Amino acid sequence: MMRWTHGLINRLIVFCDIVMSILAAVIARLEWEFVSWGQIAILWVVGTVIFVQLLHLGGAYRVEHYRRYKRQFLHLLIGGGPAVLVVAACYSAMIPGDLLNWQAFLGWAILASAAFLFGRYVPVNLGMWLVQRHDVLRRNAVFLGDPVRARALLDRHRQSGPRRQGLYAFLALFDDSLHEKPAGETARGDYPPVLGGLEQLLEYVQRHPIDTVIVTKSWSDPSAISALVDKLYQVPADVIVEMDPEGFSLNYAHLTMMAGEQALQVQQQPMKGSLGLLKWLEDYSVGIIGVILVSPILALAALAIKLESPGPVMFRQPRVGRNNKVFMVYKLRTMTVDPNDDGSLGTTRDNPRITRVGRFLRSTSIDELPQLFNVLKGDMSIVGPRPHVPNMIVAPSVHYQAIQHYVARYRVKPGITGWAQINGMRGGINTVEKAQRGVELDLYYIENWSIWLDFRIMLLTVATGMTGPETF
Template sequence: MQQGWIRSHQSDLAAIYRLIDGVLILAVLGVCLSVARQPISGDWLAVGLLAVMAFVIMAEPVELYRSWRTDSFRAMLAATSIAWVSVCLLLLLVGYFTGAGHEFSRLVVGCWFVSSLLALGSWRYALRRLLQYLRVHDRNTRSAAILGITPTGLQLARDLRQHPELGIRLRGFYHIPGIPAQENTAADHMALVGDAAGNLADAANADKVDGVGGVGCVGNMQEALAAARCGELDLVYIALPISEAKRIDELLAAFADTTATVHLLPDIFGSSLLQSRWYRIGRSAVLSIYDTPIQGINGWLKRLEDVVIATLALVLLSPLMLLIALGVKLSSRGPVIFRQRRYGYGGNTIEVWKFRSMTTQEDGAKVIQATRNDPRVTRFGRFLRRTSLDELPQLINVLRGDMSIVGPRPHAVAHNEQFRGLVSGYMLRHKVKPGITGWAQVNGWRGETDTLEKMSKRVQYDLDYIRRWSLFFDCYIVLITLFKGFNSRNAY
């Protein structure tokens, strides 16, 4: 059947991808040696072959050679980087413990490591652009069907229409007998299509759907099953309410007799999912709803990122911090460092450090936020707050492990207790460590939160950061902070 041929083809492509990676790694090594005017000796060739074999092995845990059709290039690049950096570290360790490291040029090794990563990422980007072009022009496509005329199904249809570069061509909707269309389906459908749709209030009228992008209801469950068995469907999306668990189980059992790839698209939770994932406890399958993305290897990588950046920042900024400390001491009475209790990871209380910028040091049950022309803010403190330089001592919080370089900004305990019952999902911000800078701050939601709307927007960006977290996303936020994050009109 067609699906079987597709899977074999994918395996062949994975082998070709491995070959291209190997050739690139060796070719880049050869170029680096040529530029450095060094001969390609047997030792260099052995190191290159070891790197190729190690890269193929390291690529398996991050699933580098799977299909990336529906994933972002950033995720693909992250997987590529993790695999290659692991290889580089392995080669350095081997060179160190065998004592052979001094026999190889550090300049060549450094250029090879960096250039290979650029080459591995560049050819993947070029291939991705080529595949997207082909898919837009109806090449390298997959045939898909949606079971169930529901809001989630219609939303998926719109998403597929808006992203033709995915190469997923929707064959149509298939009506499931006994499952009436939901009450808001008609409204959602009209909003998606942009014109008059058939009355979907009754499942009996499902075959009158004009469809999304010209795709309508093309049959029922039995016809969908027959199409999948004939190899006419590559992807099947079950878009039924989670309350129809029995019917979903029947559909899964039925399509197990086909080679179509089946996806479940339940209409529960919506955007409230926070790093959800399936895992097993014995024979029980469990779906986590509110989880943290920073655990396991991600936790180690995040901690490494924090330690490296915080250490470098402290070394580079220590003269500036000494000048600021002197300025705080000379400009007003009181300690140089202001300490305040705030919520950290898991809702635990931590003590956050700042350069003192106010004449008061509030840390009780009631903490009044600074406002425009606040008399409590010193003249020097106003400069520090406007430029965010008062936050620099939090680099020590990062080294202590209380905070991260990037994450949701920590709020005073009093403010947490004030807003946790007013803003939905507020406490989910604490599924990761608080940060010196964050996604909300670089998007302008920094400073005073004198309205519920402002705090809601900040929380919205914080949760979006947790959902999208990656090391590359952290680096992007750090770069944005360097360019525009140190000055804000909202910081008083």
């Protein structure tokens, strides 16, 4: 009855981390005679909670990460660094000054790090190898509805990348318009065979382990879809209804009440009320702290820019902000001055105008730091969709307004970093495909915004975005 899931594996990894932290704490207590079991338990709870929560916040507990050694090491560093600092503060507060032994504390920190690395690189890696070898996460799926739509959906699934392709094994198609199994039906090309209609599906699931039933019917008759789903309640499987890719898209719609009856709200104003106040506090507090922390970096960068090439240290350029309002963004100059460049064509990697200092500033995203002043002015947020120049050209003769839903990004303030940036969208938008992908990521951020999502994005930006591969 039990099936392995991504969530179950993630919880087992959390359990492994906790076991390793317990092992390190026990060994530390055996070495520290001046620390009681109660004190070591308090330090363990504080350190473990911070470590696990930071990894949760940074999205580290995900199946696709567990066999990537460098990423595992980086995640442990992100979670372990702050945890050690907080435990050190608690340690100094709990232990009398004459009994403090920082050399022993450093030994514990090293021991704990070794325990976490051992847990991730040995049992976790072995477990993930077994998971992939035996395909325990693969789900058996069948289609019910229109076979033509099912085959089209299957084609799109095959184009979605190898990681998603391995999630399902598609076994059969069932046409709800049929009442019996077609005579002599076999698999058609690369597609599973049509094995009949709804009655045949109900018999099929009794003989075969089915995890998911995918309903593929046209939304021109919603009542037919509802009737079909009602008949599937007796099937012990997940039921997924395909949306019409060319019709009405529900996106993040939900039910609401209007005049005492149910209605469908397909859009809502983002970050309003108390959420808007929380976002405002986040922007100004992080903005002020950020300006203070990066001031020495900005001073050094300004000196390097001035020494290498003539022209201003910073430049101002128009960008499109919330509600399509144009504002002037601040950036460190990374190219030689060209008064005719309005930014609409973007910047390519081999642009000869990029200076040596500018290339370094771009690769580390230091050139974006002056946008903290835009945050304090109220034009931008710390986290949000990236701002683009008015009339930006995505491809020859294609402006960003031509991309469906692109302007929906302007429902919120643009940000210095964002969900799109930490998912590989750093740099210029120079293809229609990249623009469309950016829109999908930005809309996901807008519809799923929370203060914790912002903290996660900021954490991942510092950990990977500032030192990621150079992109334009």
